[in-house]
Amino acid sequence: MRNAHRVETVRAAEAALMARLPEGALMQRAAAGLAAACCSLLGRVYGARVVLLVGSGDNGGDTLYAGARLARRGAGVTAVPLGARVHEAGLAALRAAGGRVSDDPFEALAAADLVLDGITGIGGRGGLRPEAVPVARAARGSDAVVVAVDLPSGIDADTGEVSGEALRADATVTFGTYKPGLLIDPAREYAGAVRLVDIGLGATLPSVPDMEALQHEDVARLLPVPFASSDKYRRGVVGVVAGSARYPGAAVLAVAGALRGGAGAVRYVGPATDAVLARFPETLVHPGPPEKAGRVQAWVAGPGLGDEPGVAEVLASDVPVLLDADGLRDLSPEAVRGRAAPTLLTPHAGEAAALLGVERAEVEAHRLWAVRELTARFGATVLLKGSTTLVADPDGAPVRANPTGTPWLATAGSGDVLSGLAGSLLAAGLPARDAASAAAYLHGLAARLTSATATPVTATDVAATLPRAWSDVTTV
Ligand SMILES: NC(=O)C1=CN([C@@H]2O[C@H](COP(=O)(O)OP(=O)(O)OC[C@H]3O[C@@H](n4cnc5c(N)ncnc54)[C@H](OP(=O)(O)O)[C@@H]3O)[C@@H](O)[C@H]2O)[C@@H](O)CC1
């Protein structure tokens, strides 16, 4: 599991740990880890030209001490102070190691092999200040590898929001724990590849994080495994209410996802029975209504449904329900809040915006807020699809960010596959939060595996690659 903690939590853990350690020990641990990461990125340190962008706080201090370590190994290190103050002890260490200070960032950046962004860390507020903006752009425009220290300056560590400009890094070396902003877009995109440096903070951080991201081994533990005695009903039957005369393909894709999600059987209910059977003869089909279709352990309703009925009927059932696409249209919180069984909503940003009564851009800029707000209003588990898919639960468990997304997933029908897959995991008995986050993980991984050759993927490809993703996760 990749855990993330908010600034307030990090500060409290840092204070508790510092009380047990000699002064400056944590900063030295951070600087040592940062310098080691820089060495591996550089390959050859001796003779490398390193530029330090140094703000006024301890983030600048980490950067200066790491620069001193690189200078001692033969790198040519130039610090560019950008704040009103500078970490004096760090600066003295850099000078003692042979580093120099310049007030011309542009000249220094033009020749740099590596740039360390130490403008702001967890103490930063708002985007980059105007004087830092051209410097950050010059760093990005140079040939150097840009490494953000703790986090890219200008992003919001707690929310992943970016107001104004932030520095775009190739890699981020973060200390002690991930910060939520490193997992959530738009900020996540600015961080590049993130490395975590252990500074011993685990000893004083709370065991329940503020946010988390599943990894292969976590998903492997969640996925259902059939027993010798399992029959199709014990493995779970998922009912899919999807498709319409206009969108029969959505039914086929949702069923395709459901068939690969571990349920023992998929029951399709709706007008697209011929299309579904032609593609997947193993499907149990029924023209509807859902309550007449036979027993299921979970319902998926909405993909391509248009104005077809079925949503109210499945909401009236006593089994878990996943609502997607047309199933979310005009959905009232009351229709969901009163349910005894879990409900999982899977909107994309546009659908989330409609449910919240805000603009789509508002949701995209404030994804964590949007998913939490939907969860609170509907009393349901919410999977907010997008560049980073987020899953929030009404019981207040840490929000999960999906780490396997890829822009290739922004393709027609991909959401239909995801809803079938998540519904199938619900029917197999996973709690809604686990079903949603495991499905998002497998779905993203399948798209990545499909697009490994950098070719566009279709939703059909993604569905067909789900078994490979499943096996990739479970055979570690
Ligand atoms: N916690 C830990 O466990 C450990 C933490 N460590 C390190 O300490 C870092 C946190 O250090 P920190 O608290 O000194 O804050 P930091 O981010 O350097 O910035 C502070 C100053 O920046 C300024 N400023 C604010 N906004 C700005 C903006 N938009 N643009 C420009 N400037 C802006 C503002 O000063 P002002 O200019 O307003 O006077 C503010 O006071 C942390 O990220 C990690 O690297 C490690 O060493 C070891 C373990």
Ligand SMILES: [K+]
């Ligand atoms: K930084």
